[in-house]
Amino acid sequence: MRFYFLGLLIFCLSAGQAQDIFREVNSSYDEQLPVLSPDNKTLYFTRTRHPQNVGGVQDPGDIWYSELQEDGSWSAPANAVELNNRGYNGVIGFTVDSRTIYLLNHYNKDDSRAATQGVSRSIRRGNKWGNPENITIPYFLNRSENHGGYISVDGQVLLFSIEGYNTVGGEDIYVSFNEGNGKWSEPKNLGRTINTNAQEFTPYLSGDKQTLYFATNGHGGSGSSDIFMSTRLDDTWKNWSSPVPVPNINSQGRELGYRPYEGFALYTSTMNSDGYSDIRMYTDSPEQRIEPLVVDVPDSVLEEVQTTVEIDKNVIFGTVKSADNRTPIGNVTLRLTVGTQEQVVPVDAVTGTFSVPIIEEGSYLFSMDAPGFISNNETVLVEGDRNSSAIERQFLLQPITVGTTVQLPNVLFKRSSPDILSESYPELDRVVDFMRTNPSVQIRLEGHTDNTGVPKHNLRLSKARVESVEAYLVSKGINQKRITGKGYGGTKPIADNGNEETRRLNRRVEFTIVKE
Known part of the structure; x- marks a missing residue:
């Protein structure tokens, strides 16, 4: 069988950029995270604060899609409604047969904003995507509103940019590995060669899993955020070559979401735009267009698609709200005591949401303090099989x-x-x-x-x-x-x-x- 994997792009100094093919796609809104389906026929991307997003102009980002036209241009995009909720939604990858799409964020059964961030996936049934299913990644935490991720085409390696438990600066890049039966390993920080005291985000890994591409404002560069690349030196995933800028891509603007394909690359940039990101294509070909691909799918991939994904079951999550009008409280100090161990739990400054991993059975004591409110304590009792279900709580604080x-x-x-x-x-x-x-x-x-x-x-x-x-x-x-x-x-x-x-x-x- 033939396999069409994402290949590394070799750039020529005489290469140029092409934007006209996306004239129907780019808008006065912010376009982010462009990702092609494996057959190159559908372009998925995230559009922020658009009136037609699920949450309207307050929605931080919905997934939209555009279809490849015969003349090489891309159709006017449409909202992929079944893949969106009121949180930030984005595509991180596909199985090679296009039947499964991997997504940023977690999903409730309705379209409401989920209490936890994370990674999810949806399986196509006919011409429609099914309800996204939350994937369990133990000790996953993202305090940031910035998102980005990539999953290898064999579904075994997952990269994401988050502000997690041991982040050294802003967002760091982490890796998690598929352990089978819907289970993923604890996130591993890629180390200080990649991650700086600034921000690293929108990672992409080459098909051979050796070359990492990512956006950063912590390694120098031309503008506010640039695309760098580094080579993995061993199997620890912590030893990397010194990152270097990707040639001919970076500008004085903000570059993000870089992904190389066969003979071209997609990314976003604010250079020569209306101030928001536009989708760009880089190619060394004189004919600047994207060609559809024929994708042959190995049986092993088809078998992997059938693997069920476990719903996120090993967390306590919820929201801290005002008792009088049920509005979220973001400026709250939330402390958790389990046995003799105490920790401060991050709470989303806008939504008042939190999430903590369940590490053992017993009493989880949450203590809450916020300016203008009366302190409160709530105990959550974890009994029996801790993987039997997630635990959701709504904590209320009385205003003074x-x-x-x-x-x-x-x-x-x-x-x-x-x-x-x-x-x-x-x-x-x-x-x-x-x-x-x-x-x-x-x-x-x-x-x-x-x-x-x-x-x-x-x-x-x-x-x-x-x-x-x-x-x-x-x-x-x-x-x-x-x-x-x-x-x-x-x-x-x-x-x-x-x-x-x-x-x-x-x-x-x-x-x-x-x-x-």
């Missing part, structure tokens, strides 16, 4: 405004007694910290019971419990003048008193902000 009521579910008392149990102290200490951090705030403590028993006894008990909480706060240095209290007994239920499961929710202590 007059009238805001904050429940203290972890403040507990001895049965039918106002005596505080010792396990309540961490919750009460957070109230102390809140009062110290906001010295002008005044609160009203409120005690509640369920409706069982004698009402006047319940009223007396709820008042006594309020007094116990007040005494604890004062003992920690909070001025008593900032605290008032009242017991309501069982007169203000928040749940049904008809059964114990909901009745226990009515036995509570809370506080309301009465002065900011």
Whole structure:
């Protein structure tokens, strides 16, 4: 069988650039990440902030496509709707038979913006792409809004540019390997020869997996971002030759997304554009056009296409939001404690989303602080087979405004007694910290019971419990003048008193902000 793999392009000094064939493709919007289908007949790219994107003009990027015409030009592009959600979407590669497309980002079942970034894939059924399936890459993290990636044509090597756990600067380039059965290895940083204290992105790997092409603003060059190349020296994927600029490509503009094909290369540049990136072609051929290819597909590739992809199952992910209007909170400090280990969890500054890997069974304690909000703690319990499902949580923070009521579910008392149990102290200490951090705030403590028993006894008990909480706060240095209290007994239920499961929710202590 014949195989048509992406080949290395040898450049001549007399070579030139051709843009006219993309006259219907390039627009006043930002075109990024051009990728050809294996037969060279369909061009996929990402277009940002376009009104026809799934998320409209606020959408950071949708995948669009254009078809090769008989005269060598490319058709007016259309939105590949089935491959897009409200996050940043881009193509990183195909299986050689064009039946499977690999994508940037993760996908929800609807078109909403996914809580996690990552890599996904979609399988073509007939003339339509199927719903994208999220791929599990352990310890994958990207704090950046910049994206880029490449998958080898045999589906075994995945490169991506992210700002991850051990990134040395801005975005770094990492590699992950296909371990079979839908599993991928932990990302490996390519090392300091490639990655600098600046940014490296949009990687591409030659068909023999030896030559790396990438964009960078950290290795010098002609403009704000240039295309460099380097050769892999061994199988560690950390030893590389010193990167050198790709000839005849770089300009004073911003070059990204370079991919060589047979006799030409595609990339994007802002040079001589409207300020946004346009798709460019580089060729040393006097006839500047792209020819379709006939692709023969080996049986091994067809077998690989049938391999199922596991949905991302080994993470806890979610969003931190304001409790009053459910808007995301980006400027939040989120800490995670597992056993004796504590770490700060990155939170997207715009969407308030986060994602952390599940590394063991047990309790995952999330502590949240944000300016203008009351701190909160949430515990996520991981039990059984941690790969059985992903865990999604929505964490809510109460704003510091007059009238805001904050429940203290972890403040507990001895049965039918106002005596505080010792396990309540961490919750009460957070109230102390809140009062110290906001010295002008005044609160009203409120005690509640369920409706069982004698009402006047319940009223007396709820008042006594309020007094116990007040005494604890004062003992920690909070001025008593900032605290008032009242017991309501069982007169203000928040749940049904008809059964114990909901009745226990009515036995509570809370506080309301009465002065900011």
